[in-house]
Amino acid sequence: MSQDRTMSSMSEDSQEFDLELTRTARLIRRHCDASLRFDEHFQPVRYCRSTDGRLIVPAMAAMQMAEELVLHIPDATDQSLQLLVTGEPFADQDPLGREADRWRIHFGEPDDLQWLALELDLGKRDGLVFDGEALQEPHAFPEQEPMLLRALQSEQKFIGRHVAGVLGHDPEEARPVAADQHGLTVRVRLGTVRLEFESPQHDPEPSAYLEAVRHLPETQP
Numbered sequence: 001m002s003q004d005r006t007m008s009s010m011s012e013d014s015q016e017f018d019l020e021l022t023r024t025a026r027l028i029r030r031h032c033d034a035s036l037r038f039d040e041h042f043q044p045v046r047y048c049r050s051t052d053g054r055l056i057v058p059a060m061a062a063m064q065m066a067e068e069l070v071l072h073i074p075d076a077t078d079q080s081l082q083l084l085v086t087g088e089p090f091a092d093q094d095p096l097g098r099e100a101d102r103w104r105i106h107f108g109e110p111d112d113l114q115w116l117a118l119e120l121d122l123g124k125r126d127g128l129v130f131d132g133e134a135l136q137e138p139h140a141f142p143e144q145e146p147m148l149l150r151a152l153q154s155e156q157k158f159i160g161r162h163v164a165g166v167l168g169h170d171p172e173e174a175r176p177v178a179a180d181q182h183g184l185t186v187r188v189r190l191g192t193v194r195l196e197f198e199s200p201q202h203d204p205e206p207s208a209y210l211e212a213v214r215h216l217p218e219t220q221p
Contacts, residue, residue, distance in 0.1 A: 017128070024125055025135050027081055028055075028073060029182060030194040032106070035076040038066035042076050046191070047118070048106045048178070050099045053136035055085070055118040058103070058110035064089040071118060082124045083132070087116035105177045106185065106192055140181040141204035148179040151206035155213055159186060163193045166220055184213065196220060 029049065036045045036057065043063065047055040055071065063069070064087065071083040090096040091114065100115050120132030139145065152159065160174040163186050171188045178185035183196035201212040 020128055021130055021134060024081060024123055024130055025137060026196065028135060031074045032192045033074050035072040036063065037070040038063045039068055046107055048103050050117060051139040051142040053138040056099045056103050057116050057118065058112040059114050059116040060112050061114060063116060064114060083120055084122040085118040086121055087118050090115050090117060106187060144204035145179050148206060148209050149176055151210055152176045152179060155210060162195050162216055163188060166193050
């Protein structure tokens with residue numbers, strides 16, 4: 001009996017940890033604002049997720065040369081998610097430059113014209129430690145994303161209503177800029193809003209994806 005209770009407790013602990021992992025990954029998707037600590041300095045940054053799951057940020061030269069990088073989401077407080085990251089510098093003309101274009105689609109022109117692609121090494125939140133690879137979620141169907149974004153134009157009014165529900169007011173702008181297996185990222189005037197499906201959408205066909213969008217939860221997690 002004692003062994004059965006121990007195994008049951010271990011199973012419950014594992015399920016709870018998996019749930020917290022899911023919540024943490026959702027938190028990364030939901031936010032776009034963060035504070036990047038490079039060595040002993042802090043700098044507010046905005047990030048978007050690349051198609052391979054890394055986080056893309058404009059970067060000052062000092063950030064690119066820093067020995068230690070920690071991303072605090074959404075800000076530098078003890079309650080925030082802390083991500084230990086490894087930064088790969090790149091420029092607009094490099095192969096990764098397409099990810100800089102992705103950032104611009106989300107936010108417009110940056111103040112800094114140098115870039116970092118942040119690989120997630122480790123995550124810490126509420127006393128829990130997560131493997132960075134488990135949090136770094138690649139896009140399941142990046143080749144189909146442009147087609148999906150075009151298809152979503154037919155649902156603009158519906159998407160705007162959901163964005164208004166998150167913001168608490170009608171948005172001046174609500175344009176989908178990312179469509180992945182977990183939901184949509186919508187550009188608004190002062191940042192982005194994330195609209196998440198109840199469960200991942202694995203079918204990238206526009207008709208199936210639009211059907212999932214029409215069934216977005218009224219209340220976003």
